Amino acid sequence: MSKVIIFSTGVIKERLIGPEIRVWEFAKNLSCKGHDVTLAVPNRDFPSGKSFNIVRYADDNIKILTRDKDVAVIQGDIYNKFIEFAERIPTVCDLYDPYIIECLHLNPESFPSALQTLKKQLLTADFFLCASEAQRLFYLGMFSMLDRLDPLHFSVHNKFEHLIDLVPFGANRENLDFRRTVKPGRPLTIFLGGIYNWYNPFTSLDCLKIIRRKRKDIKFLFIKFPYQINAIKDLEKEVLKYATKIGVIENVAFGDWVPYEERSKLYSDIDIAVVIHKLTLEATLSFRTRILDFLSFGVPVVTNEGGELENLIKDHECGLIVKENAPELLADTLISLAEDQQKINDLVLRGRELIKENFLWEKVIEPLEIFCRNPSFYKISSNSNFVSDNISESVVFKAIESKGADGAKQFVKKILNRLSSRYKGTVKG
Numbered sequence: 001m002s003k004v005i006i007f008s009t010g011v012i013k014e015r016l017i018g019p020e021i022r023v024w025e026f027a028k029n030l031s032c033k034g035h036d037v038t039l040a041v042p043n044r045d046f047p048s049g050k051s052f053n054i055v056r057y058a059d060d061n062i063k064i065l066t067r068d069k070d071v072a073v074i075q076g077d078i079y080n081k082f083i084e085f086a087e088r089i090p091t092v093c094d095l096y097d098p099y100i101i102e103c104l105h106l107n108p109e110s111f112p113s114a115l116q117t118l119k120k121q122l123l124t125a126d127f128f129l130c131a132s133e134a135q136r137l138f139y140l141g142m143f144s145m146l147d148r149l150d151p152l153h154f155s156v157h158n159k160f161e162h163l164i165d166l167v168p169f170g171a172n173r174e175n176l177d178f179r180r181t182v183k184p185g186r187p188l189t190i191f192l193g194g195i196y197n198w199y200n201p202f203t204s205l206d207c208l209k210i211i212r213r214k215r216k217d218i219k220f221l222f223i224k225f226p227y228q229i230n231a232i233k234d235l236e237k238e239v240l241k242y243a244t245k246i247g248v249i250e251n252v253a254f255g256d257w258v259p260y261e262e263r264s265k266l267y268s269d270i271d272i273a274v275v276i277h278k279l280t281l282e283a284t285l286s287f288r289t290r291i292l293d294f295l296s297f298g299v300p301v302v303t304n305e306g307g308e309l310e311n312l313i314k315d316h317e318c319g320l321i322v323k324e325n326a327p328e329l330l331a332d333t334l335i336s337l338a339e340d341q342q343k344i345n346d347l348v349l350r351g352r353e354l355i356k357e358n359f360l361w362e363k364v365i366e367p368l369e370i371f372c373r374n375p376s377f378y379k380i381s382s383n384s385n386f387v388s389d390n391i392s393e394s395v396v397f398k399a400i401e402s403k404g405a406d407g408a409k410q411f412v413k414k415i416l417n418r419l420s421s422r423y424k425g426t427v428k429g
Contacts, residue, residue: 186269
């Protein structure tokens, strides 16, 4: 088996968000399959890994950390440091979170920088992961423009899964055994989760106002985002202000982000989960990790159309689908479902069947595990115009801007050395 190093862009602590949950589960499941795994994190105060090593990375030790490794797995903007400081080893780039689209919602000023990082990843990594077929097509379009799709590879792999394959988010098997317990006298609790700029919490609040005409024993629960992102914090304030304005604030609660290993306690106090998002490109490319979690823990889900999991929910009849801007329909759906325990039981059963058959971590990481078992550089055909068409534009000018001419010269030299092994005129089989 291989020595694998996985880099986390975000801090690894008790309270994890999606990308950090993903690298944690990668490390745990790859180590369970026999690989020697090191999870590299940016923070000093990290928890201990049960079956893998955890170390802190910084600019001055990335080269040392990667020196004896067979393969690296990486996501996000840490790739910029990795490509500059790391040893040249086969590299897996995880693109499950289309962060350039998130930038358009959260911080448009950072979009050019995020796009440059993505382009650098697409140009230089060896194998890529994404969460859905929509995402795969999204990135394949980019690969074609960067000259990484060619007839030589197509003759062997006509869908290019050897370049980018599906590794969606997963769930732990033990989630399927969890049983929610309803405490007597507790109000009907609808869980809205976090507040993000691609969601539509205002439809849910309008729905709450309608429900209050029929029953007062109801609570809508939001979770506050654990990090300071101005756009998200501003939206949280808007939601609070709107709930006050329409007179439902006494039925709205804002909870704290819970530790990853303790979220079952949160789900014990939830009757129905609601996810209403805007119908944008983000929704089309999304893979809602929270919905996967809800289904695995047996929480009935109401959501609107638009993404990969929403389509699966509709096809497998394991949740209820509503329209985005239809608070009356959402209110009727929630009241009807809350009063129909048999319907809830049926949804939960089908949802867990979907998870068990398709989305357990031990299954979804198979393409990643296969690559880690036999890591290799992606070979680019010798007649490719890949370097001449792309390196000068995407790397040199950016490097000169950030490092000056001398620094840029050394940086580009490293990238060209990284690329040189790919021009052998052979194809990875």
